[in-house]
Structure formats: structure tokens, C-alpha cells
Amino acid sequence: MAALTTPRALRTRARILDAALDLFEHQGYDATTVTQVADAAGVTQMTFFRHFPTKDAVxxxxxxxxxxxxxxxxxxxxxxxxxxxxxxxxxxxxxxxxxxxxxxxxxxxxxxxxxxxxxxxxxxxxxxxxxxxxxxxxxxxxxxxxxxxxxxxxxxxxxxxxxxxxxxxxxxxxxxxxxxxxxxxLGPPDDATTTGTTAAGRERS
Amino acid sequence: MAALTTPRALRTRARILDAALDLFEHQGYDATTVTQVADAAGVTQMTFFRHFPTKDAVxxxxxxxxxxxxxxxxxxxxxxxxxxxxxxxxxxxxxxxxxxxxxxxxxxxxxxxxxxxxxxxxxxxxxxxxxxxxxxxxxxxxxxxxxxxxxxxxxxxxxxxxxxxxxxxxxxxxxxxxxxxxxxxLGPPDDATTTGTTAAGRERS
DNA sequence: ACGGAAATGTGAGTGACTCACATTTGGGCT
DNA sequence: AGCCCAAATGTGAGTCACTCACATTTCCGT
Known part of the structure; x- marks a missing residue:
């Protein structure tokens, strides 16, 4: 996957992303096909996959x-x-x-x-x-x-x-x-919560 | 996905599993198709999916x-x-x-x-x-x-x-x-909660 | 404005997964 | 042993994510 860093490419990417979020939000993930997203973004399925390696990557x-x-x-x-x-x-x-x-x-x-x-x-x-x-x-x-x-x-x-x-x-x-x-x-329960404290003993080296 | 608990079904399932592991081991995961696995197990692609909901489920x-x-x-x-x-x-x-x-x-x-x-x-x-x-x-x-x-x-x-x-x-x-x-x-380093020794390797940097 | 690279399109293909319906098979029961 | 019916499997066709080789367009820098 080449960089796709050109201004134009970035615009396209943003359009695809917007279209995808909208469609997913309105009609669900599974019910939305990549082709629908691509169409809504004024683009081809192929271009979709050039910007996002998979459907979930969006x-x-x-x-x-x-x-x-x-x-x-x-x-x-x-x-x-x-x-x-x-x-x-x-x-x-x-x-x-x-x-x-x-x-x-x-x-x-x-x-x-x-x-x-x-x-x-x-x-x-x-x-x-x-x-x-x-x-x-x-x-x-x-x-x-x-x-x-x-x-x-x-x-x-x-x-x-x-x-x-x-x-x-x-x-x-x-x-x-x-x-x-x-x-x-996940921390020790006696740990004073903010920045400064240790309480986890056992230093090494 | 109904139960598939009959003796016959269990045999079929075992055959599919064996075939899948063999093929994956010999030629890799991506390179192995579900149809190949099914054929090797003497079974149809359809039957494969009746026993395992996805290819990875095997x-x-x-x-x-x-x-x-x-x-x-x-x-x-x-x-x-x-x-x-x-x-x-x-x-x-x-x-x-x-x-x-x-x-x-x-x-x-x-x-x-x-x-x-x-x-x-x-x-x-x-x-x-x-x-x-x-x-x-x-x-x-x-x-x-x-x-x-x-x-x-x-x-x-x-x-x-x-x-x-x-x-x-x-x-x-x-x-x-x-x-x-x-x-x-993940536990506190001084913890002796469970029996036995960890021998957590003390490595140097 | 213009040349050229970068972005996009085309068309065809593969593989995972699904469905409705027909067909077979095995194993419990008498 | 032999019937019988449900459970297991097959058929055929279809959808969708994803890929590739190659032609075509677009726009950005000089």
C-alpha cells in the first residue's frame, strides 16, 4: 500500500471515511457493502481498498x-x-x-x-x-x-x-x-492513584 | 447450527479436523482453501460449514x-x-x-x-x-x-x-x-498467594 | 500551461460463506 | 434382522470481501 499522501488522495480518503461512518450508522455494519460505501463516496470499490486494506479498517x-x-x-x-x-x-x-x-x-x-x-x-x-x-x-x-x-x-x-x-x-x-x-x-489496590507514588517495591539493578 | 452430536456426525467432524490440520501444517493457512479441506475429508464445502462456522474455527x-x-x-x-x-x-x-x-x-x-x-x-x-x-x-x-x-x-x-x-x-x-x-x-511481585515457586527469571539488561 | 507521476477506473477472477430444497444414510425399535 | 424417520449430507446457485494486470484520468510542481 503506497502512501496516498497527496492532497487529492487525502480528500478522497476523507470522503470514503465519512460515507462509511454514515452508512454504518444508519443501516448497520454487515448490511452495508463496500460497494455502497464506494458509490456514496463517488468512487470505485477498487479505490476503497486502496485507501483501507479491509472493510473494518475504516x-x-x-x-x-x-x-x-x-x-x-x-x-x-x-x-x-x-x-x-x-x-x-x-x-x-x-x-x-x-x-x-x-x-x-x-x-x-x-x-x-x-x-x-x-x-x-x-x-x-x-x-x-x-x-x-x-x-x-x-x-x-x-x-x-x-x-x-x-x-x-x-x-x-x-x-x-x-x-x-x-x-x-x-x-x-x-x-x-x-x-x-x-x-x-489492574494496579495494586493500595496504590495512591496519582502521579508520584510507587508502592510497587522490588527494584532491580 | 444444530447440535451435530450423532456418532456419524462426530466422525465426520473428526475427519474434517484432521484433514484441516494436516493441510494447514503442510501448505499454510491462507494457501489452503475450505474446498480442499472438504475434499480431503471426503465431504462437501457445505458440510464443512455445518460443522465449523468459519474457516478459523477449526x-x-x-x-x-x-x-x-x-x-x-x-x-x-x-x-x-x-x-x-x-x-x-x-x-x-x-x-x-x-x-x-x-x-x-x-x-x-x-x-x-x-x-x-x-x-x-x-x-x-x-x-x-x-x-x-x-x-x-x-x-x-x-x-x-x-x-x-x-x-x-x-x-x-x-x-x-x-x-x-x-x-x-x-x-x-x-x-x-x-x-x-x-x-x-500481572500480580504483585511480593505475592505468595498460590503455592510453588515461580522462578521468575532475573535477567540483566 | 504542460509533462509526468500519482491516483483512479475497468473487467475479470478467487475464495469464504449462505440458502432452499432434494437426497441419502445410519441407528433405534420392534 | 429389517423397517423407518429424523438427522446428516449433497446440489446448485448466489452474495460479498478482496486481488491483479493494465488502461486512463487528474492535478501538482516547475
Whole structure:
């Protein structure tokens, strides 16, 4: 898949995305065919697939991989890998402004709704976070964490975050709050919740 | 999908499963068509789909849902939900004998291998554990845990377990050991809750 | 404005999955 | 053993996601 970064291509991509979200919202995911989306966007089926590798990709693209991996790497190396991923993700979330949150929220809410009539989407979402999982695991492994441990830690945190997003209540609170809440649930109960604290003993090296 | 519990049906199912595993193993997942599998099993494509709802289902069927949900429910209610799921899964694993472990191991190893040339399988595996996630979350919610918290706890533990199985090393140790190790990684490092030693490898960076 | 690369279209094809309906087969019962 | 009926399987045709090789258009920079 070549870049598709030209102004024209970006416009086309946006049109496809809009058309897809509208159709999915109005008539459901399974009931909407790729050809319908393409037609509504004034485009061919072929062009659709040039912009999105699969039908689900319209819903589950996920640009946050490198940001998170970096934040994880920035956590102190002495921590157990799971704790390191958890704190890294919390730190990364703190840097996401409420601006793009609005559009992301609409996307997430739609996926959460559609998921009921198209359970296959759950798999698609996880498959999409696969890249993020790889990035985190690689980052940890680069610091000496055993690869299997790194992967397990990443998978657990991402699983929790994904579950929180898909089960999102319809209140107006920012997405990051839901994920933060989820990650806190995985932490030690005695942990003072905000930034400064440790309580997870056992430092190494 | 009616039951398909007749002796004859069970034989057919076994033939399809054998044929599928053989073909996947020899020529890869994507390169194997459902029709090939059906032919090799002396059966029609239609019959294949009557026994397995999708092509991936041959690889990722998962009969352990109720067992795990029950074990989770049996853990003390005072614990935080995440800890309750973690201990419940560890308890459930302890009850699985090494007998069926052998066949399960072959299946898991095959999926882990195939996953490299067919990344879509990762999503399929997770989608298959969706039922288990639901069962655990429902069980917790029945005891008063907020639904969202329950789902997050279940997702985190299942994510860790799945990651451990898919990244399984080829040593001869039982599957349960790998999952146990993964779940221990999510616990507090000073934890002595369950018997035995982890020997969590102390690696240097 | 213009040349050329990047984006899009065409047409045909494959494979997973579904449905309505006809046909066979096996196994419980007497 | 042998009938009989339900359960299992087959037939044929169809839909939709996704792919490829190649022709054609569009617009962006110089």
C-alpha cells in the first residue's frame, strides 16, 4: 500500500471515511457493502481498498502506536514489565489533548454500538491493536525484558484498555478517563492513584 | 447450527479436523482453501460449514469457558475483581490434566506457527475467547462488581493468557505452566498467594 | 500551461460463506 | 434382522470481501 499522501488522495480518503461512518450508522455494519460505501463516496470499490486494506479498517485505524511505545520505554527500568507498561500507557494518555478526542469518541462509540450486531468487529479491533502490542513488546525487550514477559504485559494492558473503550458508557467524559480507570483497576489496590507514588517495591539493578 | 452430536456426525467432524490440520501444517493457512479441506475429508464445502462456522474455527475452538467462569466465582468476593479473575484462572488451570494437554498443545503450536503468515488469526483467536470473557464478566457482575470493571479484569487476564500461548516456546512444558507464568507476571511481585515457586527469571539488561 | 507521476477506473477472477430444497444414510425399535 | 424417520449430507446457485494486470484520468510542481 503506497502512501496516498497527496492532497487529492487525502480528500478522497476523507470522503470514503465519512460515507462509511454514515452508512454504518444508519443501516448497520454487515448490511452495508463496500460497494455502497464506494458509490456514496463517488468512487470505485477498487479505490476503497486502496485507501483501507479491509472493510473494518475504516473503523479501527489506530495511529497511537509509536507514542505509547515511547512512553513505556521512558518508565524506570527497575519496575516489573507489567507495571512499566501500565504506567507508560497512563503517561501517554495524559498527553492526548481533548481536541482530537471528540472525533475519536464518535468513532469509538460507533464501534461499540456496531459490535453488538457484528461481533466479528471485536477481533478486528484486537487485530488492529496488534501493531501497538508489537511496538510495546519490542521496546521492553530492547531493555532486557524477556520477550514473552514483555508480550504478556503489553497484551494485558491493551486488552484492558480495549475492553474499557468498547464498554464505554455514554457519558461525556473523555476517552482517556475510561482507559485510565481501567488501567488503575489492574494496579495494586493500595496504590495512591496519582502521579508520584510507587508502592510497587522490588527494584532491580 | 444444530447440535451435530450423532456418532456419524462426530466422525465426520473428526475427519474434517484432521484433514484441516494436516493441510494447514503442510501448505499454510491462507494457501489452503475450505474446498480442499472438504475434499480431503471426503465431504462437501457445505458440510464443512455445518460443522465449523468459519474457516478459523477449526483452529480456535475453546471449550473451557464454563470451567473458568465457575472458578472465578469461587474466589473470595472481597478481592478486587482483577485479582479475583487472576486467581480463578490459576485455580482452573490447576484442574486441567496433562492428558488432553497433548492434543491441545499441538493445536496451539500450529496456531502460533501459522500466525506468522496469517496475522488475521490473532483476531480470530481473541474473537474466540470472547465467549470466555463474557462468561467471566457476567459471573463477576452477578456478585456486584461494576460491569465495566468486570469486563476489564477479564479482558486483561485473557489477553495475557492468549499472548503467552501464542508466544509459546517449543519446550515440552505443559501449556498451563505458560499461562500460570503469564498470570503471575500481572500480580504483585511480593505475592505468595498460590503455592510453588515461580522462578521468575532475573535477567540483566 | 504542460509533462509526468500519482491516483483512479475497468473487467475479470478467487475464495469464504449462505440458502432452499432434494437426497441419502445410519441407528433405534420392534 | 429389517423397517423407518429424523438427522446428516449433497446440489446448485448466489452474495460479498478482496486481488491483479493494465488502461486512463487528474492535478501538482516547475
Amino acid at each position: 473503523l479501527v485505524s489506530d495511529p497511537y502506536d509509536p507514542l505509547i511505545a515511547e512512553a513505556v520505554g521512558a518508565q524506570p527500568r527497575g519496575l516489573p514489565p507489567f507495571e512499566r507498561v501500565r504506567r507508560g500507557m497512563l503517561a501517554a494518555l495524559a498527553t492526548i489533548g481533548p481536541v482530537e478526542d471528540a472525533t475519536a469518541r464518535r468513532r469509538v462509540a460507533l464501534v461499540a454500538r456496531l459490535q453488538r450486531d457484528a461481533p466479528a468487529l471485536r477481533g478486528a479491533v484486537v487485530a488492529a491493536t496488534g501493531a501497538t502490542e508489537d511496538a510495546i513488546a519490542d521496546r521492553l525487550a530492547a531493555d532486557g525484558t524477556p520477550p514473552l514477559d514483555a508480550r504478556v504485559a503489553a497484551a494485558a494492558c491493551l486488552g484492558a484498555a480495549t475492553a474499557a473503550l468498547l464498554a464505554l458508557p455514554d457519558d461525556g467524559r473523555p476517552l482517556a478517563d475510561a482507559v485510565t480507570h481501567a488501567l488503575r483497576l | 483452529l480456535v475452538s475453546d471449550p473451557y469457558d464454563p470451567l473458568i467462569a465457575e472458578a472465578v466465582g469461587a474466589q473470595p468476593r472481597g478481592l478486587p475483581p482483577f485479582e479475583r479473575v487472576r486467581r480463578g484462572m490459576l485455580a482452573a488451570l490447576a484442574t486441567i490434566g496433562p492428558v488432553e494437554d497433548a492434543t491441545a498443545r499441538r493445536r496451539v503450536a500450529l496456531v502460533a506457527r501459522l500466525q506468522r503468515d496469517a496475522p488475521a488469526l490473532r483476531g480470530a483467536v481473541v474473537a474466540a475467547t470472547g465467549a470466555t470473557e463474557d462468561a467471566i464478566a457476567d459471573r463477576l457482575a452477578a456478585d456486584g462488581t461494576p460491569p465495566l470493571d468486570a469486563r476489564v479484569a477479564a479482558a486483561a487476564c485473557l489477553g495475557a493468557a492468549t499472548a503467552a500461548l501464542l508466544a509459546l516456546p517449543d519446550d515440552g512444558r505443559p501449556l498451563a505452566d505458560a499461562v500460570t507464568h503469564a498470570l503471575r507476571l
